[in-house]
Amino acid sequence: MPYHAIAARNVFDGISVLNDHAVIVDGCHIVDVVPRASVPESMPVHALRGDAWLAPGFIDVQVNGGGDVLFNDTPTSAGILAIAAAHRRFGTTGLLPTLISDTPDKMRTAMAAAQSAASENPAVLGIHFEGPFLSPDKPGVHDQEMFRAPTPSDLELLTSWPSGNVLVTLAPERVPLDFIRELSLAGVRVSLGHSMATYEQTQEALAAGLTGFTHLYNAMRPLGSRDPGPIAAALEAPAAWFGMIVDGAHVTPEMLRLALRGAAHPMLVTDAMPPVGGTKQTFTLYGQEISVRDGRCMRADGTLAGAAIDMASSVRNAVRDLHLPLTSALCFASTEPAEFLGLGTVLGRLAPGFRADMVAFDAPDIRILDTWIAGVPAAAHTHVAADA
Incomplete structure (x- = not known):
């Protein structure tokens, strides 16, 4: 998939919680993490609903x-x-x-x-x-x-x-x-x-x-x-x-x-x-x-x-x-x-150059909404409860 963004009210990049930010993805990798308002109007955006979180997978x-x-x-x-x-x-x-x-x-x-x-x-x-x-x-x-x-x-x-x-x-x-x-x-x-x-x-x-x-x-x-x-x-x-x-x-x-x-x-x-x-x-x-x-x-x-x-x-x-x-x-x-595992420069963070492995969830029950592995979503698994 060409350049696109996933936006959330709460984006945890592995270090800090960023409010109203978006993760910009190109293929398998993260290009940038920016304020939602900075995403170009022409770029497709998948916006997570409500107060959902986006975090490293x-x-x-x-x-x-x-x-x-x-x-x-x-x-x-x-x-x-x-x-x-x-x-x-x-x-x-x-x-x-x-x-x-x-x-x-x-x-x-x-x-x-x-x-x-x-x-x-x-x-x-x-x-x-x-x-x-x-x-x-x-x-x-x-x-x-x-x-x-x-x-x-x-x-x-x-x-x-x-x-x-x-x-x-x-x-x-x-x-x-x-x-x-x-x-x-x-x-x-x-x-x-x-x-x-x-x-x-x-x-x-x-x-x-x-x-x-x-x-x-x-x-x-x-x-x-x-x-x-x-x-x-x-x-x-x-x-x-x-x-x-x-x-x-x-x-x-x-x-x-x-x-x-x-x-x-x-x-x-x-x-x-x-x-x-x-x-x-x-x-x-x-x-x-x-x-x-x-x-x-x-x-x-x-x-x-x-x-x-x-x-x-x-x-x-x-x-x-x-x-x-x-x-x-x-x-x-x-x-x-x-x-x-020695993968701290490619996994475990939402930052430029890292593989786009991400999880979206509702807090506080950690109800999984979606996942991305190397930029590929698994939307079919939306709304599976954490304790299913």
Whole structure:
């Protein structure tokens, strides 16, 4: 589409709220952000109604499934595209399909699928391997039979997509430090998760290149008065990011508010499972039935198995339960994950030169009105409620 503008009463550019402004788009990219009155009369303008907001599109680095599709069970390009379509309804314009601990063959298949999907849909930013280099003492819902030490073939696979964003969640105490170092030097993002690492082991991993903490608090050594563990190390690290699942089930709001006082950068993640954007309330993982009960994805024994929350609801909950300003919650859903992935110069902001990934919504309930990915709108998804 030639030059056009999207105007709104409230435009959040990733830093400031601009009143009665317009984002001027040329093709895939943003050309400028200007006062609405400065838009040339000859330029087509899509004006959002009422007090609607326009903000950078949401970026989710941990998406196991959506639209009744589980990535582990459908490690194909079509499966990823279905997941991305389901999450787009809730404002997510960029994501990492996430493979829960699985076999080497499944990992190779998933990597090929993500590369194929990314070539078709710019919303697919890469891939997240959550495991299998995890601690059997903190398995969560992962199958411990899949856990193993990394091999040279793993390193080759994980570093084989130089143009994609590869994220690996691992337990630092279960891998050689050189493995973390080599991944980091190759541009792979390394995150601690499902780990019993000590504070000292976490510090060593950070020095080797680890920059992330997967669903902080969950499935990791707890914070203790004489055993600070990875949580204390995370919150002391100004060059690290941590994921927050703000669904009221994984972590209490009080503990998340405590984490927000630390030096690390917060990100909203969903850890979403197939029911998000789908029609079914049950699915299988590793052959076991998982059901949504009281808004929680749970195994029969009560173990949490991912989450049933979307990004729009995560933003809303961050404002309501964490007492955050809306602008901070929006940053945690867009600007911070973009920075974590090394995409902070092209995504997560509404500014000249950035890709035109945007979300329009009504506040305060964060009711999604429309999204744009690389300048392309999804008007068919207008008026989908954040808690649908």
